[in-house]
Amino acid sequence: NAGVMQNPRHLVRRRGQEARLRCSPMKGHSHVYWYRQLPEEGLKFMVYLQKENIIDESGMPKERFSAEFPKEGPSILRIQQVVRGDSAAYFCASSSPGLNEAFFGQGTRLTVV
Amino acid sequence: GQNIDQPTEMTATEGAIVQINCTYQTSGFNGLFWYQQHAGEAPTFLSYNVLDGLEEKGRFSSFLSRSKGYSYLLLKELQMKDSASYLCAVRDRAGNMLTFGGGTRLMVKP
Numbered sequence: 001n002a003g004v005m006q007n008p009r010h011l012v013r014r015r016g017q018e019a020r021l022r023c024s025p026m027k028g029h030s031h032v033y034w035y036r037q038l039p040e041e042g043l044k045f046m047v048y049l050q051k052e053n054i055i056d057e058s059g060m061p062k063e064r065f066s067a068e069f070p071k072e073g074p075s076i077l078r079i080q081q082v083v084r085g086d087s088a089a090y091f092c093a094s095s096s097p098g099l100n101e102a103f104f105g106q107g108t109r110l111t112v113v
Numbered sequence: 114g115q116n117i118d119q120p121t122e123m124t125a126t127e128g129a130i131v132q133i134n135c136t137y138q139t140s141g142f143n144g145l146f147w148y149q150q151h152a153g154e155a156p157t158f159l160s161y162n163v164l165d166g167l168e169e170k171g172r173f174s175s176f177l178s179r180s181k182g183y184s185y186l187l188l189k190e191l192q193m194k195d196s197a198s199y200l201c202a203v204r205d206r207a208g209n210m211l212t213f214g215g216g217t218r219l220m221v222k223p
Contacts, residue, residue, distance in 0.1 A: 033211070042215040044213070093211075100146075102158075104155040104156045
């Protein structure tokens, strides 16, 4: 049973380009969470999704950021027109109803140059 | 909203015991979690408390007092590999998301 899979592990984008981060949850998990972590800081909640639904996006910046979790395929976090301040590690976690623990992926480290 | 505080850094000696404190103020509460994160790696689950008291799991124990908004993680018989960041997180009443503190970076010295 593979864990939470994120790709790519490292992503370099120039300012103004788009970044797409993918997350495949653990088998059987229907809940996906995205977090952002700046160097030397804690994890900041961005968005919580279930299949085809955004449940809570209170941590998502209003502009340039979007997330989806389609019926088939991985969850995607999309950042348009990236800026240097978007450079961070983006972690995805998955869980299922009744499960206390959320399992994290290895993260995608985005560098904007 | 949620506000979670924990010390930024701690240093301890190999073989010793260390206690990492976490205080929280939340509008809703449905459990407190501790995660370990080594540099450049994913957070890994350590413990979960939803009722008051102590939960013991090997060398690690976690305590919760809901009335005081307080938890601690206790690490015994410290090993060099325990050098990592320890993240305290609170789950909201709806049980949807975890709100994390800034993490405590623990350095274990010989």
